[in-house]
Amino acid sequence: MNLSQIDLFAAGAAVLAVWMCGVTRVKTQLRGLLLQTTLLAGICVLLSADEHSVHLAILGLVVFLVKALAIPIFLDRCAKRMGIERDSGANINPTLSLMIGCGTLFLGYFLIPSFAVPEMMNQGAAGMALALIFTGMLIIITRRLAISQVIGFLTIENGIFLYSLTQTRHMPILVEMGIVFEVLMGVLIAGVFIFRINRSFEHIDVTDMRGLRH
Amino acid sequence: MNAWLITLIYLINLLIFPLFLVGIIRKVKALMQNRKGAPVLQPFYDLSKLLRKTETISGSASWVFVWSPRVGLAVALITAVLVPWAGTLLTPNWVPATNFLLVIYLLALGKFLTMLAAIDTGSAFGGLGASREATISMLVEPTLVIGIAALALGAGSTNLLTIYAAPMSPLVAILVGSALVVAALAELSRMPVDDPTTHLELTMVHEAMILEYSGRGLAMIEYAVALRTCIFLGLAAQTLLHAWPAYTALPVTFRYGISILSLIALGKAVAVAEGIFVKLKWRSVPNFLAFAAVMSLLAALIAAAQI
Numbered sequence: 001m002n003l004s005q006i007d008l009f010a011a012g013a014a015v016l017a018v019w020m021c022g023v024t025r026v027k028t029q030l031r032g033l034l035l036q037t038t039l040l041a042g043i044c045v046l047l048s049a050d051e052h053s054v055h056l057a058i059l060g061l062v063v064f065l066v067k068a069l070a071i072p073i074f075l076d077r078c079a080k081r082m083g084i085e086r087d088s089g090a091n092i093n094p095t096l097s098l099m100i101g102c103g104t105l106f107l108g109y110f111l112i113p114s115f116a117v118p119e120m121m122n123q124g125a126a127g128m129a130l131a132l133i134f135t136g137m138l139i140i141i142t143r144r145l146a147i148s149q150v151i152g153f154l155t156i157e158n159g160i161f162l163y164s165l166t167q168t169r170h171m172p173i174l175v176e177m178g179i180v181f182e183v184l185m186g187v188l189i190a191g192v193f194i195f196r197i198n199r200s201f202e203h204i205d206v207t208d209m210r211g212l213r214h
Numbered sequence: 215m216n217a218w219l220i221t222l223i224y225l226i227n228l229l230i231f232p233l234f235l236v237g238i239i240r241k242v243k244a245l246m247q248n249r250k251g252a253p254v255l256q257p258f259y260d261l262s263k264l265l266r267k268t269e270t271i272s273g274s275a276s277w278v279f280v281w282s283p284r285v286g287l288a289v290a291l292i293t294a295v296l297v298p299w300a301g302t303l304l305t306p307n308w309v310p311a312t313n314f315l316l317v318i319y320l321l322a323l324g325k326f327l328t329m330l331a332a333i334d335t336g337s338a339f340g341g342l343g344a345s346r347e348a349t350i351s352m353l354v355e356p357t358l359v360i361g362i363a364a365l366a367l368g369a370g371s372t373n374l375l376t377i378y379a380a381p382m383s384p385l386v387a388i389l390v391g392s393a394l395v396v397a398a399l400a401e402l403s404r405m406p407v408d409d410p411t412t413h414l415e416l417t418m419v420h421e422a423m424i425l426e427y428s429g430r431g432l433a434m435i436e437y438a439v440a441l442r443t444c445i446f447l448g449l450a451a452q453t454l455l456h457a458w459p460a461y462t463a464l465p466v467t468f469r470y471g472i473s474i475l476s477l478i479a480l481g482k483a484v485a486v487a488e489g490i491f492v493k494l495k496w497r498s499v500p501n502f503l504a505f506a507a508v509m510s511l512l513a514a515l516i517a518a519a520q521i
Contacts, residue, residue: 008385013384022504095501
C-alpha cells in the first residue's frame with residue numbers, strides 16, 4: 001500500500017496515543033495529547049493545500065488553538081490545583097496497556113480494507129482513526145483517575161475527527177467549528193465536575209466510586 | 215576520492231574517535247554537576263597508564279578471565295569496522311556487506327564474554343552484575359532486532375551499508391532512532407538503567423562485572439566499551455539523521471561532518487540526561503525498555519504498510 005504524507009501524520013498521532021497508554025504522569029500524558037492534536041491540525045493544513053480550500057486551513061488553526069492548546073493547558077492547571085501527579089492505572093498496569101495499545105494499532109491497520117472509503121485519497125488514515133478510537137477506549141478502561149478518563153475521551157474524539165476529515169467530503173465548516181467548541185465546553189464542564197468530585201470525596205479515583213452513597 | 219585516503223580517515227576515526235567521545239561525555243557530565251572535570255583527552259592518558267601497569271589476576275581465576283578482554287576487544291573492533299556508525303559514504307570498499315543480525319549478535323558475543331569472565335572469578339558482585347546484565351540484554355534484544363529489521367524492510371535489504379545509504383520514511387526513522395537511543399542507554403549501562411560511575415555495590419551492573427580487572431585487561435575493556443558507545447550512539451544518530459529527507463542527497467564530506475557532529479551532540483545529550491535523570495528502580499527497568507520495544511514494533515508495522 002502507498003502511504004501518503006497525511007497517512008504518516010495520522011500514524012504519528014496514533015503512535016502518540018499508544019505512547020500515552022503507557023505513561024503514568026498526567027503532565028506527560030497531556031503533552032502527548034497536545035502533540036497528537038497538533039498533528040491532526042497539521043493534517044487539516046495539508047488537506048487544505050491539497051484541495052485549495054481556505055476553510056480547512058482555518059479549521060486547522062481553530063483545532064490547534066482550542067483542542068491542542070486550550071484544553072491540555074486547562075486540564076494541566078486542573079491537575080496542578082488538585083495536586084495530582086501520577087495515575088498508576090487500574091485493572092491493567094500501564095506497560096501491559098502499552099502492549100495492548102500496540103495491538104490496537106495493528107488491528108486498525110488490518111481493518112483498513114473494511115472501513116476506508118474507496119474513492120477517498122488517504123486510505124491509511126481510516127485505519128489510524130480506528131486505532132485512535134480503540135486506544136482512547138483503552139485509556140478510559142485502564143486508568144484510575146477521572147482526569148485520565150477525560151484524556152481518553154479526547155483521544156476518541158480525535159479519532160472520530162480524523163475519520164470524518166479524511167474519509168468524508170467534509171462537513172460544513174460551521175458544523176466542524178461547532179463540534180470543536182462543543183468539545184471545549186464538554187471539557188470545561190468535566191473539569192468543574194472533577195473539581196466537585198475532588199471536593200466531596202477528597203480524591204478522583206473512579207475505582208472507589210462503586211456505590212452512590214459512601 | 216582516493217581509496218587510500220578514505221581508508222586512512224576511516225581507521226583514524228575508528229581508533230581515536232571512540233575515546234574522544236567518552237572524554238566528551240565525561241566532561242559534559244562533570245560540567246552538569248558543576249565540577250570542572252578531567253580534560254577531554256583524559257581517556258587516552260588513562261589508557262596509556264593502564265597499559266604500562268602490571269595486571270593482577272585472582273588465584274581462583276581461569277584462562278577465561280585472561281582471554282575474555284582480549285577476545286572481547288577483537289570482537290568490538292570487528293563490529294566497529296563493519297557498522298557504518300559515522301555514515302556510509304566514507305566506508306572503504308574492502309568493508310564487506312554485513313547482515314544486521316550478524317552485528318547484533320557480535321555485540322551480544324562481546325557481552326557474553328564479559329559476563330563469562332565476571333562469573334569466572336567467583337566473586338559475589340561479578341555473579342550479580344552478570345545476572346543483571348543478562349536480564350537487560352534480553353530485554354533490549356527485541357528492540358534492536360525489530361527496529362533495524364523495520365529499517366531493512368524500508369530499504370529492501372539486510373545489508374547495513376545499503377540500509378543506511380538509502381532514504382528512509384521520516385516517521386520510521388524517528389521511531390527507530392528513539393528506540394535505539396533508549397536501547398543504547400540500557401546496553402551501555404547509562405543513567406536511567408545503570409550508573410556508570412557508581413561504586414555502591416547494590417546498584418552496579420557493568421561496574422560489578424569488571425571489578426576484578428586491572429592493568430592491561432582493564433584498558434582493553436575500557437577501549438571495547440568506548441567502541442560499543444560509538445557503535446550504538448552512531449547507529450541511533452544515523453537513524454535520526456535520516457528523518458531529515460534531504461540528508462541522503464547531501465555531498466559526501468558535508469554528510470561526514472554532520473554525522474560526526476551529531477554523534478558528539480548525542481553523546482552530550484546522554485551526558486546531560488545523566489545529570490537530570492534519576493536512576494530507575496531495578497523493577498521498573500522493564501517498563502522503561504517496553505517503550506523502546508513498542509516503538510520499534512510500531513516502526514516495523516508502518517514500514518511494512520509502506521511497501
